[in-house]
Amino acid sequence: METKYARKGSAVYAALAATKLHPSADTLYRDLQKVYPSISRTTVYANLTKLREEGSVICVGVVDGRERFDANTSPHPHFICDQCGTVLDVEGLPKPPSLDRQAEEHNPIHVSYHELVFRGLCDACAACEK
Amino acid sequence: METKYARKGSAVYAALAATKLHPSADTLYRDLQKVYPSISRTTVYANLTKLREEGSVICVGVVDGRERFDANTSPHPHFICDQCGTVLDVEGLPKPPSLDRQAEEHNPIHVSYHELVFRGLCDACAACEK
């Protein structure tokens, strides 16, 4: 039985952890609405901010002006479809050796991590192009 | 002598090509105002859009909600300071061998290029942290 002010923070995390689609705040909001019809966008945004500060959620990029989130916080490469905006995890790449230290060697920077993002077309969009 | 309707499109490109700061549209607008006091944000945005469609300009990422642009369109790694938002070119990295083809091998994707972005603190911000 849902009350108006039920705790929804953990639901935001659970919804994000349950998908591989790297949803935006709004997509997450729509998904959560199905279970919590009274949830507000403000709550989704507030909890995403909190989860990000805690380090239990990351933003993997901005697609069409919308931040895309991931509950898998271990650094891993992504793919973004330039046409439909789908965000996928990229599998099967060898771990590059300490790229971060190499970058620091020749530049005035202090690297904590790096992001590797591939761009192109997903299978579905590539099929449409033909 | 500046007229109200002087051609400003090429000035947008020139301003972007003249800096390594990977400015945002608004930064570019403020820079151009010094030379073209009557220039409008609309013109800067319109020309950035056109240049991007032409392929003579790229967006290297979104920092604090602002798109950052680069007239150097050849793919190269960048660094973004998590504190001040500075965007730097990263030098001295060895070219990884056909990462794009490797990614395609194990994933249902068609890669046209990839972006490598290092994150951390720039020298100035690292100094302040101490």
Place this chain on the structure above:
DNA sequence: TTCGTTGCAAACATTTTGCAGTTTC
């Protein structure tokens, strides 16, 4: 005269903030 460029104002979309009611401890 046709087409592309410019700039103002308004519209848009995503995200943030102010605030008051609610729940938890």
Place this chain on the structure above:
DNA sequence: GAAACTGCAAAATGTTTGCAACGAA
């Protein structure tokens, strides 16, 4: 009761669009 959570409404911000005036060819 203090502190944290929720949701509504409004604000803030970056970007786009409608449109009319201007300029180039």
